[in-house]
Amino acid sequence: MYHRGMGPRDQAAILHADLDAFYASVEQLLDPRLRGRPIAVGGGVVLAASYEARAYGVRGGMPARQARELCPRLRFVAGHFREYQRLGDRVMDVLHDVTPLVERVSIDEAFLDVAGSVHLFGPPAAIAASIRERVRTEIGLPISVGVATTKHLAKVASQVAKPDGLVVVEAGEEDAFLAPLPVGLLWGVGPATRARLDGRGIRTIGELAAASPSMLKGLLGRAAGAKLTSLAANVDPRPVRSRRGVGSVGAQAALGRRPPTPEALRLAFAFLADRVATRLRAGQRAGRTVTVRVRFADMRSVTRSLTLRAPTANTATLTELGVGLTQAALADHPDEREVTLVALSVSRLVRGEGIQLELPFDGPGRDRRPGAPDPSARWALDRAVDAVRERFGRDAVGVAALRFAAAGGVPDGFRELAECDLADPPP
DNA sequence: TCTGGGGTCCTAGGACCC
DNA sequence: TCTGGGGTCCTAGGACCC
Numbered sequence: 001m002y003h004r005g006m007g008p009r010d011q012a013a014i015l016h017a018d019l020d021a022f023y024a025s026v027e028q029l030l031d032p033r034l035r036g037r038p039i040a041v042g043g044g045v046v047l048a049a050s051y052e053a054r055a056y057g058v059r060g061g062m063p064a065r066q067a068r069e070l071c072p073r074l075r076f077v078a079g080h081f082r083e084y085q086r087l088g089d090r091v092m093d094v095l096h097d098v099t100p101l102v103e104r105v106s107i108d109e110a111f112l113d114v115a116g117s118v119h120l121f122g123p124p125a126a127i128a129a130s131i132r133e134r135v136r137t138e139i140g141l142p143i144s145v146g147v148a149t150t151k152h153l154a155k156v157a158s159q160v161a162k163p164d165g166l167v168v169v170e171a172g173e174e175d176a177f178l179a180p181l182p183v184g185l186l187w188g189v190g191p192a193t194r195a196r197l198d199g200r201g202i203r204t205i206g207e208l209a210a211a212s213p214s215m216l217k218g219l220l221g222r223a224a225g226a227k228l229t230s231l232a233a234n235v236d237p238r239p240v241r242s243r244r245g246v247g248s249v250g251a252q253a254a255l256g257r258r259p260p261t262p263e264a265l266r267l268a269f270a271f272l273a274d275r276v277a278t279r280l281r282a283g284q285r286a287g288r289t290v291t292v293r294v295r296f297a298d299m300r301s302v303t304r305s306l307t308l309r310a311p312t313a314n315t316a317t318l319t320e321l322g323v324g325l326t327q328a329a330l331a332d333h334p335d336e337r338e339v340t341l342v343a344l345s346v347s348r349l350v351r352g353e354g355i356q357l358e359l360p361f362d363g364p365g366r367d368r369r370p371g372a373p374d375p376s377a378r379w380a381l382d383r384a385v386d387a388v389r390e391r392f393g394r395d396a397v398g399v400a401a402l403r404f405a406a407a408g409g410v411p412d413g414f415r416e417l418a419e420c421d422l423a424d425p426p427p
Numbered sequence: 428t429c430t431g432g433g434g435t436c437c438t439a440g441g442a443c444c445c
Numbered sequence: 446t447c448t449g450g451g452g453t454c455c456t457a458g459g460a461c462c463c
Contacts, residue, residue: 045431060463063429106434106463188436190461223437224460252432289455299430303457343432410431418433418463 013115013124016154020142020163022108023048029140039075081413103240113240125168150236174234179206208232246420250345251275260339265323271404272344273318283422286311287346292325295341304329311350316378
């Protein structure tokens with residue numbers, strides 16, 4: 001009997017391939033003078049740090065100023081985002097040479113199920129070694145690979161292998177491999193869970209495996225407790241899936257510290273709605289639930305959402321709903337004078353050719369007021385904007401969005417890298 | 428000049444229906 | 446009329462991932 005993507009099983013044939021310090025490694029590949037030196041990609045904030053920089057404690061997400069304090073020699077470089085996409089795709093091509101069962105998790109990371117490739121290319125460990133060799137010699141980038149019986153364990157193994165290493169956990173060796181490792185290496189255990197476990201004296205995966213399931217359930221909740229119990233016991237039934245559907249599309253923008261004036265909100269949501277709606281339309285999607293997140297100066301954030309009767313992908317509609325939901329959230333927090341970030345997201349997506357499913361203008365379940373914008377006119381405007389951009393490029397139209405983007409924030413190229421493909425889920 | 432951007436999943440409570 | 450139960454949808458918040 002042979003398994004197809006179902007774990008656990010008798011052979012370690014799941015690979016997790018993860019490029020090391022990807023953005024920084026690409027910069028060092030493109031410019032040999034940067035090799036061996038501590039570098040950071042980004043401007044005001046560190047988007048990625050080389051291993052040389054990490055040795056000083058520099059981390060992604062860190063403000064540039066703090067990074068420079070930790071490492072005075074740190075060299076900041078602007079990102080070559082197109083190159084990241086191109087080289088990431090080339091690495092995925094190498095992986096696809098081994099098996100069609102490749103699940104790309106992000107630009108620089110993927111799972112592979114090589115159980116069906118063994119008769120062609122040899123044992124999984126040899127396949128992993130040849131992937132590393134090819135990515136190194138043909139593309140010029142370091143990549144770490146973990147090999148194990150399940151996705152979760154393969155992921156842990158690749159983390160242990162970093163940087164530029166290979167770790168194979170053979171079937172039967174899982175418990176011994178996991179026991180001494182810190183719980184934070186498990187997928188789903190972040191700072192909050194780690195702190196709670198620490199409070200119970202649980203620091204290693206071995207200690208977690210020995211803990212009682214009912215105690216974990218009480219400590220972390222039903223789902224998290226059950227998940228950790230099964231992960232610590234190395235039971236992970238998730239198959240490698242080559243394609244998966246996207247559940248939501250969103251965008252956010254940091255504002256610095258700004259009083260939330262109507263004009264500022266209008267400009268910000270024009271920018272966000274333009275990004276979100278354009279992507280939805282390009283992917284033949286529309287969504288019913290619109291969610292706004294507002295972050296205040298103390299980093300606390302609140303969300304407000306609204307579910308429409310009919311799905312929308314209209315730029316003007318999302319702009320207005322975004323502003324309206326934000327104003328509702330602000331009305332509940334009258335003491336907050338400054339907003340540092342706003343986010344807009346659309347979920348409960350539906351798919352369809354040439355979607356023209358417009359919502360009632362002023363909310364769910366109501367009729368349009370006299371004088372309210374005509375939905376079909378709005379749809380026509382979107383079509384016109386999309387058509388102009390298709391011919392002349394993204395920046396050809398969209399005055400408000402451009403004004404906002406020019407005011408600061410991260411480059412569009414970086415945003416695009418993080419976007420998920422709106423590809424079809426498997427049938 | 429404190430703290431980027433795009434996602435997923437889970438929980439809990441209330442509304443509403445049968 | 447009262448009480449009880451289950452299912453589904455919606456909203457808000459939180460943890461976590463890359």
